[in-house]
Every structure is written in structure tokens, then in C-alpha cells.
Amino acid sequence: MDTQEREGAVEPVGDVSEPGRQPLWVEEPATRRRMPDPVRTAAVRAVLVMSLTMILAMVAFLTAMAGSWLSFPMVLTGVASTVVATWAVLDVWVTRQVWNQRNGVVSEPSSSARQLRRERRRARREARAAQRDAARIGHRGADRRLSRA
Structure with missing residues (x-):
């Protein structure tokens, strides 16, 4: 039985021009719902800020170990960046809560x-x-x- 003949089957994607050849991949339906756009943008922003904070912390540590004059400014920048990263993570949480309040929460059967x-x-x-x-x-x-x- 071909995958296209089954009812409700997912379409294979890729080059299937030769008979008997497996497709490169098969698209499956998502198991979880997609995050709303405002929440997703806040989450991407938080990830970028957190990755920058981690880089700054690593540079501050390495400059401190090297005894460089850049150590003090990098530590101050790292502290400020940590505050901003915390704010960004809280922004994701608050944005998600506000979106759920405005647009309703999808209840799950196991709730x-x-x-x-x-x-x-x-x-x-x-x-x-x-x-x-x-x-x-x-x-x-x-x-x-x-x-x-």
C-alpha cells in the first residue's frame, strides 16, 4: 500500500521518482501547538540576550584570568547584561500570560x-x-x- 493511498497519510517529501526508493523525509504533524507570534518573538529576543550574556561572562572570566585592564569593564558589562537577560526572560513569561488572558487558553483533556x-x-x-x-x-x-x- 502506497503512502498516498492511505487515508489521512502524510505526504512524502523529496525525490521519489524511482519506484521502490524511500523518500528523503516524511513530514509529520506537529505534536505541540505553535507558540503565538508575540511570545515567540519575545522568546527569540530572550535567547539572543542570554547568549550574548554568556559570551560576555566568558570574556569577563578570561580577561580576569589574564589580568587584563579590560577585566573590570567586562565584569560591569556582564552584570548589566545579566539584569537585561533576566528582564528578557520575564518579558517572555509576561507576554505569554497576557496572550493567554486575551485569547484564551486551550484546555487539554488531561487538565x-x-x-x-x-x-x-x-x-x-x-x-x-x-x-x-x-x-x-x-x-x-x-x-x-x-x-x-
Whole structure:
């Protein structure tokens, strides 16, 4: 059975001109959802800032070991860069939280919050049904008493 004949199969990508030859790769669907654009840009920015901070820290360490006059300015730059990197990571977190608040969170079937909501909803439904039944029973009893009087 060819991969194109199966229902819901993924398309092979690459040169498959010769019969019996395996494709170079097969595209598979993503297992996780893609990050929203603002969160992704903040994450890329944070990674760049953190990598620059690591480079500055390494240069500061090496200049300190060499006893160079650049050691002190590099240490100061490294401290400032660490503050900026921390800010960038917090920016990713805050951007993600804001995006989730504005656009909603995709709930997963394994979410415990979803299970709790389902249980609360079921309990409320049962309580309302019991209240309706009690009201019906009480109402019928009142009708019978009026008819007997």
C-alpha cells in the first residue's frame, strides 16, 4: 500500500521518482501547538540576550584570568547584561500570560481544572434537577389537598 493511498497519510517529501526508493523525509504533524507570534518573538529576543550574556561572562572570566585592564569593564558589562537577560526572560513569561488572558487558553483533556469544572457542572445539574423534582412533588401535594377540601 502506497503512502498516498492511505487515508489521512502524510505526504512524502523529496525525490521519489524511482519506484521502490524511500523518500528523503516524511513530514509529520506537529505534536505541540505553535507558540503565538508575540511570545515567540519575545522568546527569540530572550535567547539572543542570554547568549550574548554568556559570551560576555566568558570574556569577563578570561580577561580576569589574564589580568587584563579590560577585566573590570567586562565584569560591569556582564552584570548589566545579566539584569537585561533576566528582564528578557520575564518579558517572555509576561507576554505569554497576557496572550493567554486575551485569547484564551486551550484546555487539554488531561487538565485537572477541566475535570473539576466538569464535576462542579454535574453537581449543579443534579442539584437543580433535585430542586425541580422537590418543587413538583410539593406542588402536586398542594393540588390534592385543595381537591379534597
